[in-house]
Amino acid sequence: MEIIDRASSVRSTFLQRALFVAASVSVLGVAGCQSTSNSILNPIDLAQGSSENIGSLTRVIQNNPRNPESYNVRGSAYGKAGRYREALKDFDTAIQLDPNYYQAYANRALIQRYLKNDVAAVEDYSRAIQINPQYDAAYIGRGNVYRQAGRLDEAMLDFNRAIQLDTTDGRAYHNRGLIYQARGQHKKAIEDFSAAASLQSNAPEPYNGRGISYAALGDYDNAFDDFNTAIGLDDKVAESWANQALVYEHRGDRKRAAASYARAVQLDPQYKPAKDGLSRTR
Numbered sequence: 001m002e003i004i005d006r007a008s009s010v011r012s013t014f015l016q017r018a019l020f021v022a023a024s025v026s027v028l029g030v031a032g033c034q035s036t037s038n039s040i041l042n043p044i045d046l047a048q049g050s051s052e053n054i055g056s057l058t059r060v061i062q063n064n065p066r067n068p069e070s071y072n073v074r075g076s077a078y079g080k081a082g083r084y085r086e087a088l089k090d091f092d093t094a095i096q097l098d099p100n101y102y103q104a105y106a107n108r109a110l111i112q113r114y115l116k117n118d119v120a121a122v123e124d125y126s127r128a129i130q131i132n133p134q135y136d137a138a139y140i141g142r143g144n145v146y147r148q149a150g151r152l153d154e155a156m157l158d159f160n161r162a163i164q165l166d167t168t169d170g171r172a173y174h175n176r177g178l179i180y181q182a183r184g185q186h187k188k189a190i191e192d193f194s195a196a197a198s199l200q201s202n203a204p205e206p207y208n209g210r211g212i213s214y215a216a217l218g219d220y221d222n223a224f225d226d227f228n229t230a231i232g233l234d235d236k237v238a239e240s241w242a243n244q245a246l247v248y249e250h251r252g253d254r255k256r257a258a259a260s261y262a263r264a265v266q267l268d269p270q271y272k273p274a275k276d277g278l279s280r281t282r
Contacts, residue, residue, distance in 0.1 A: 053077055068097035072104045079111055087111050102128040106138045118145050136167035143175060152179050170199030174206050177213075186213040204230035204237050211243055220247055238268035245277050257281045 057074040064070060075090030091108035094101055109124035125142035128135055143158030159176040162169070177192030193210035200206060211226030224247045230240040245260035258281040264274035 050081070054081065066097060068094040068101050068104065071097070072101065072107060075104070075111075076107060079107070079114075084111050084115055088115075100131050102131040102135055102138070105131070106135070106141055109138075109141055113141075113145060118149060121145050134165060136162040136165045136169065136172070139165070140167065140169055140172050140175070143172070147175055147179065152182065155179060168199060170196035170203065170206065173199065174209060177206075177209055181209065181213055181216075184216075186216045189213040202233055204233045204240055207233070208237075208239055208243055215247070215250075220250060223247060236267055238264040238271045238274055240264075241267065242271065242274040242277060245274070245281070249277065249281060254281045 054074060054077050057070065057077055061067070061070045061074060071090040071094040075087045075094065078084070078087035078090060088108060088111050091104050091111065094104040095108070098104070105124045105128040109121040109128070112118070112121035112124060122142055122145055125138045125145070128138035129142070132138075139158040139162040143155040143162070146152070146155035146158065156176065156179050159172050159179070162172040163176070173192040174196035177189040177196065180186070180189035180192060190210050190213045193206045193213065196206035197203075197210070207226040207230040211223040211230070214220070214223035214226060224244070227240055227243040227247065230237065231244060234240070241260045241264035245257045245264065248254075248257035248260060258278060261274050261278035261281060264271055265278055268274065
């Protein structure tokens, strides 16, 4: 995803670097329930992916093997643990027991996304929507698949629909903001990133996204504030440090830029914008 801004050669150079950062900001998973965590199925507490919890859920299923909800919950726990094939099997069983279990379709779709089966993911999200046209999570999930595939018009329709349904999931706004950003509509992007930040108060992604759009408009002070806020929320995200470094670099402060790039490389040694930035500023 690219953002084009040619107001000046300096700003263009900055954005070419910043956009690489923006494009790598991942929008985290959406399933039947949501949170702002990095979990693939939300809101599933980290402990829910533990072998102890899975064992407890298995005993529940053994006591009542015809309850689709139990399979859906254990499938979510398997997903949290990265045991995707077992998660798929449980979601399949939940759907066999209740063919109208739209949450299980959405959960299975998310696992399909992690397995790179985007066609199957879209089919499951679409089935969830068919069963329950008011289910905002399925629109957001399908919109994410479309956006990452470059099908921005279809993604925009899905995010708009989720927002029309008064979703409280900030990812609908965040992902729509990324599309506005890709189209150079930075003022609209800033509005959406702000909405996402208000709904996901502990997530750094909306601040990184909004900072990029501020930078595209030449507002480096607000961009810098947003990147610093992102770091304050989670100082283990390489993109945030690389974004901060870009502002330092734009200001001519190579020493601080190098330090921030170095921190980003430390967090993610394969993160190319940080590696390139460190080479430039050292």
